[in-house]
Amino acid sequence: QQQVKQSPQSLIVQKGGIPIINCAYENTAFDYFPWYQQFPGKGPALLIAIRPDVSEKKEGRFTISFNKSAKQFSLHIMDSQPGDSATYFCAASRSGGFKTIFGAGTRLFVKA
Amino acid sequence: SAVISQKPSRDICQRGTSLTIQCQVDSQVTMMFWYRQQPGQSLTLIATANQGSEATYESGFVIDKFPISRPNLTFSTLTVSNLSPEDSSIYLCSVADLYEQYFGPGTRLTVT
Numbered sequence: 001q002q003q004v005k006q007s008p009q010s011l012i013v014q015k016g017g018i019p020i021i022n023c024a025y026e027n028t029a030f031d032y033f034p035w036y037q038q039f040p041g042k043g044p045a046l047l048i049a050i051r052p053d054v055s056e057k058k059e060g061r062f063t064i065s066f067n068k069s070a071k072q073f074s075l076h077i078m079d080s081q082p083g084d085s086a087t088y089f090c091a092a093s094r095s096g097g098f099k100t101i102f103g104a105g106t107r108l109f110v111k112a
Numbered sequence: 113s114a115v116i117s118q119k120p121s122r123d124i125c126q127r128g129t130s131l132t133i134q135c136q137v138d139s140q141v142t143m144m145f146w147y148r149q150q151p152g153q154s155l156t157l158i159a160t161a162n163q164g165s166e167a168t169y170e171s172g173f174v175i176d177k178f179p180i181s182r183p184n185l186t187f188s189t190l191t192v193s194n195l196s197p198e199d200s201s202i203y204l205c206s207v208a209d210l211y212e213q214y215f216g217p218g219t220r221l222t223v224t
Binding site for chain 1: 206211215217
């Protein structure tokens with residue numbers, strides 16, 4: 001019940017394409033859903049996050065879609081660029097306790 | 113956002129020795145965490161470093177193997193003791209401010 005399932009494991013898109021990464025969770029007590037971007041040799045960086053009271057959040061080219069009833073959320077990257085090539089992790093946590101559970105990660109490669 | 117630095121950035125250690133990793137944050141934070149990330153894998157929480165008290169360890173991690181110090185609100189150390197090749201991994205320091213969580217650049221440990 002503590003797992004966050006992430007798919008796909010890897011993804012290759014052409015420049016300008018819209019990669020979509022999906023995550024699903026079981027624990028309805030989770031109330032914060034961040035996405036992290038990690039480049040090789042670097043720590044994960046917070047990219048965008050959403051709370052379950054909204055269904056969508058946009059920040060620049062990054063959009064999170066959230067479906068509370070299905071317990072699923074996804075990351076869309078608009079007009080993807082080669083510089084977006086990285087590993088993306090979805091995560092979920094509960095307020096107060098703050099034990100973040102991470103998905104397995106998606107390795108994205110954007111072809112020039 | 114918090115700026116986190118870690119020392120060393122990487123090290124190669126002999127089996128049976130220990131490595132101490134330092135984590136410095138540019139502001140006072142209440143919650144500080146240590147994670148392990150094995151190559152190509154997701155993040156696994158080792159422990160929560162509590163200022164002024166013993167660290168709280170996750171299942172599968174014990175104090176004798178991963179002693180942690182947290183002498184103040186901006187600094188922590190993680191020691192990986194009695195090293196074996198299975199300890200080869202990236203170790204990440206992380207801090208949290210309300211919901212948002214930030215990561216250091218990581219320490220890449222190779223055990224020979």
